[in-house]
Amino acid sequence: MNGLNEKHKPPRDQAAIWVEDLTVAYQDKPVLWDVDLAIPKGVLMAIVGPNGAGKTTMIKAMLGLVDPVAGRVEVFGKPFREQRRLLGYVPQRTSVDWDFPTNVLDVVMMGRYGTLGWFRRPGKAEREKAMHALEKVAMDPYADRQISQLSGGQQQRVFLARALAQEAEVYLMDEPFQGVDATTERAIVDLLRELRKQGRTVVVVHHDLQTVPDYFDWVFLLNVRRIACGPVETFFTEENLRLAYGGRVAILGERKPIADDAKSL
Amino acid sequence: MNILTDINFDYTLRIVALGSAILGALSGALGAFAVLRKQSLIGDTISHAALPGIAVAFFFTGNKTTTILLIGAALSGWLATLFILGIVKATRIKLDSALGLVLSVFFGFGLVMLTFIQKRPDANQAGLEKFLFGQAATLLAADVQMMAILAGVAVLALMLLWKEFKLLSFDEDFGATQGFAMNRINLMLTTLLVVAIVLGLQTVGVVLMSAMIVAPAAAARQWTDKLSTMVLLSAVFGVAAGVSGSLLSSRIPKLPTGPTIVLCISTVVLFSIFVAPARGLLWRWLRRRRNRRQFRAEAVLLDLMDMARHHPNLEHPHAAAVLHTLNLDGRAVRNSLAELAERELVRPAGAGLWSLTQAGIAEAQQLERRFQAED
Numbered sequence: 001m002n003g004l005n006e007k008h009k010p011p012r013d014q015a016a017i018w019v020e021d022l023t024v025a026y027q028d029k030p031v032l033w034d035v036d037l038a039i040p041k042g043v044l045m046a047i048v049g050p051n052g053a054g055k056t057t058m059i060k061a062m063l064g065l066v067d068p069v070a071g072r073v074e075v076f077g078k079p080f081r082e083q084r085r086l087l088g089y090v091p092q093r094t095s096v097d098w099d100f101p102t103n104v105l106d107v108v109m110m111g112r113y114g115t116l117g118w119f120r121r122p123g124k125a126e127r128e129k130a131m132h133a134l135e136k137v138a139m140d141p142y143a144d145r146q147i148s149q150l151s152g153g154q155q156q157r158v159f160l161a162r163a164l165a166q167e168a169e170v171y172l173m174d175e176p177f178q179g180v181d182a183t184t185e186r187a188i189v190d191l192l193r194e195l196r197k198q199g200r201t202v203v204v205v206h207h208d209l210q211t212v213p214d215y216f217d218w219v220f221l222l223n224v225r226r227i228a229c230g231p232v233e234t235f236f237t238e239e240n241l242r243l244a245y246g247g248r249v250a251i252l253g254e255r256k257p258i259a260d261d262a263k264s265l
Numbered sequence: 266m267n268i269l270t271d272i273n274f275d276y277t278l279r280i281v282a283l284g285s286a287i288l289g290a291l292s293g294a295l296g297a298f299a300v301l302r303k304q305s306l307i308g309d310t311i312s313h314a315a316l317p318g319i320a321v322a323f324f325f326t327g328n329k330t331t332t333i334l335l336i337g338a339a340l341s342g343w344l345a346t347l348f349i350l351g352i353v354k355a356t357r358i359k360l361d362s363a364l365g366l367v368l369s370v371f372f373g374f375g376l377v378m379l380t381f382i383q384k385r386p387d388a389n390q391a392g393l394e395k396f397l398f399g400q401a402a403t404l405l406a407a408d409v410q411m412m413a414i415l416a417g418v419a420v421l422a423l424m425l426l427w428k429e430f431k432l433l434s435f436d437e438d439f440g441a442t443q444g445f446a447m448n449r450i451n452l453m454l455t456t457l458l459v460v461a462i463v464l465g466l467q468t469v470g471v472v473l474m475s476a477m478i479v480a481p482a483a484a485a486r487q488w489t490d491k492l493s494t495m496v497l498l499s500a501v502f503g504v505a506a507g508v509s510g511s512l513l514s515s516r517i518p519k520l521p522t523g524p525t526i527v528l529c530i531s532t533v534v535l536f537s538i539f540v541a542p543a544r545g546l547l548w549r550w551l552r553r554r555r556n557r558r559q560f561r562a563e564a565v566l567l568d569l570m571d572m573a574r575h576h577p578n579l580e581h582p583h584a585a586a587v588l589h590t591l592n593l594d595g596r597a598v599r600n601s602l603a604e605l606a607e608r609e610l611v612r613p614a615g616a617g618l619w620s621l622t623q624a625g626i627a628e629a630q631q632l633e634r635r636f637q638a639e640d
């Protein structure tokens with residue numbers, strides 16, 4: 001299996017993100033253990049694994065939001081610190097207080113703050129970029145809306161727009177499909193495909209195993225250690241899922257037994 | 266002679282009112298960020314942690330000039346915030362526990378130092394106890410001048426770093442991905458908060474100063490959904506409380522200024538919590554009552570519709586008494602029927618009987634469709 005994995009590893013300088021020997025621990029509990037990962041440019045990749053597998057931590061480590069105990073992260077062949085502008089982050093929707101006194105446009109403009117740098121205030125150019133990003137997720141009519149008045153799906157789309165406004169090369173999204181309505185789910189899928197068409201790389205922590213083959217072309221199975229990584233058709237297998245989820249494969253859904261799922265691949 | 270003391274009095278009052286206004290403005294503006302970051306306790310910790318700084322500054326310099334004592338206060342308040350940030354980063358201890366821990370250790374040490382200093386021969390002149398509950402009357406023109414300069418610098422910094430502070434308060438992780446050193450921004454915001462707190466110590470004291478951080482912001486939040494408006498309003502509330510508190514305590518003998526200012530801001534908070542539109546409890550209560558009434562009326566209308574189905578004629582009248590058994594609460598049914606009648610959805614048919622009108626039937630059918638769609 002490892003041999004197969006190796007075959008799908010792009011050369012280091014061609015990878016959008018290259019992770020080597022990554023180990024992350026909170027206090028003394030290891031959450032990620034010696035993870036290697038190479039994400040080819042232009043793929044739509046799902047990160048899949050059970051709760052507490054370290055998916056969020058993995059994304060945060062690639063963004064430099066947690067300090068690894070060991071390991072290295074490179075973005076397009078350079079240390080990520082020099083490439084921050086190229087990474088767009090869509091955190092879990094529930095990670096912020098949506099009762100914060102601000103409106104939709106203001107939040108989306110935060111995607112331009114990095115380019116603005118210290119002290120400079122957002123102006124007309126930033127406003128236009130933010131509006132443009134809002135249009136892409138069909139939220140432009142809500143630009144002046146208080147964020148506390150948004151539905152869960154709308155909140156998610158605002159977060160996506162904020163990342164789009166950054167015009168990044170690689171997008172890292174943490175469970176964007178979590179608890180959203182069907183319209184938003186559709187809108188997100190369309191957006192992911194459009195990003196891929198533009199040649200951008202998108203990494204998505206994804207919970208719904210049923211839709212993985214539909215939405216993604218690359219998959220990374222993770223449970224503290226790397227289980228497998230590569231094209232969905234080759235690596236999203238029953239065996240790998242069993243390895244990732246251990247005895248808890250029932251997560252695959254009560255409606256469909258796992259055997260059916262594997263066959264449908 | 267009389268006139269002279271009066272002028273004197275007015276002069277003192279003006280100094281006190283001006284000082285209180287400055288302290289209210291600054292603590293209000295910076296408190297808004299503390300409240301939005303759910304770090305209300307940080308004000309409490311910093312102000313209590315300032316006490317040992319005051320005591321130590323006096324102990325080593327033997328000097329009781331306000332400036333020197335407040336520099337000590339600022340240093341130990343700032344040291345306390347460094348401890349808090351360090352504890353949270355390096356250990357499993359959560360922020361609120363770290364705050365409580367640092368507060369008690371620093372404040373306890375401060376009280377011990379105060380007691381120790383009391384025993385020294387020059388203790389009587391030190392008057393350090395004034396920093397416990399504040400003593401506005403000791404404010405000098407020079408003190409207020411210093412407050413004004415520091416507050417001006419703090420406001421400038423706040424304006425310059427507005428975008429960064431907003432980012433920190435709303436989404437710290439995202440800020441880091443934008444390439445900002447978020448811990449540096451955090452340290453700057455906290456430093457400004459220390460300045461705001463230290464400026465209030467002489468007037469309000471370490472014990473009550475945290476109220477001046479939390480209360481104006483909590484009141485302002487009730488009135489607006491815009492960050493800049495909230496910060497501004499919070500500052501205005503702080504000024505209003507500062508000025509009215511000093512005026513009140515000057516009119517009524519033996520009313521201490523600091524606690525009176527805190528009472529004033531508490532009144533503003535209570536008022537805001539109750540009557541502010543949208544967020545105020547009063548309006549929420551009224552809205553909820555209206556919703557409940559409408560819900561009850563709809564239920565009664567649907568019950569009538571159910572009963573009418575047993576007859577070929579949908580407008581067949583039914584006894585309100587039956588509705589009572591369906592709904593238990595007789596008075597609510599009567600009110601609902603009255604309301605429905607007013608909207609011409611039902612009409613009384615005499616002898617306690619009620620029947621649906623054509624409009625009522627249409628409305629009931631529409632409600633049924635809506636409930637079905639929701640299922």
Ligand SMILES: Nc1ncnc2c1ncn2[C@@H]1O[C@H](COP(=O)(O)OP(=O)(O)O)[C@@H](O)[C@H]1O
Pocket residue numbers: 026027031049050051052053054055056057058
């Ligand atoms: N800040 C933290 N401090 C301590 N433990 C944490 C922290 N964040 C996450 N963890 C732990 O690390 C493990 C992995 O978490 P996470 O990366 O959020 O997993 P996932 O996103 O796959 O559900 C979990 O066991 C979680 O409890």
Ligand SMILES: [Mg+2]
Pocket residue numbers: 055056057
């Ligand atoms: Mg997660």
